Amino acid sequence: MIENMAIKPVISGEDARNLARVDAVYGLSAALVLVFGLVLWFGVGKPAEFYNANPVFHAKIGLFLLVGLMSVYPTVFFLRHRNSTADTISVPKPISLLLRLEIIILPVIPVLAFLMTRGIGLPS
Numbered sequence: 001m002i003e004n005m006a007i008k009p010v011i012s013g014e015d016a017r018n019l020a021r022v023d024a025v026y027g028l029s030a031a032l033v034l035v036f037g038l039v040l041w042f043g044v045g046k047p048a049e050f051y052n053a054n055p056v057f058h059a060k061i062g063l064f065l066l067v068g069l070m071s072v073y074p075t076v077f078f079l080r081h082r083n084s085t086a087d088t089i090s091v092p093k094p095i096s097l098l099l100r101l102e103i104i105i106l107p108v109i110p111v112l113a114f115l116m117t118r119g120i121g122l123p124s
Helices: 002-006 013-042 048-052 055-070 072-081 093-105 108-117
Strands: 010-012 088-090
Touching: 002 013, 002 093, 010 013, 013 048, 013 055, 013 072, 013 088, 055 072, 055 093, 055 108, 072 093, 093 108
Parallel strands: none
Antiparallel strands: 010 088
């Protein structure tokens, strides 16, 4: 949300540094979600077969990977410009589009997780 609110067609060097920090926190959060998700999938909780047989789980994993891939280009842009001394930095339009698509897709993932835990999608 912060990235979407802060991104503009032209940003300052300070904005670029702040966006790089926010993006780093976002990336760390995604990595932690991935680690804890793998622990739940293969370690504790329900057996792995519960997840493996559920197409809702596959959709959830697919969306998580899609959002991860979509965040690569903005992350690289923010990292490249985090130490910029330029007064203004022009932001390519695809970055704004990708950030907006991420914010649309992200809320779907917990909904799929909720449906999955209720057994929706499991073969009868």
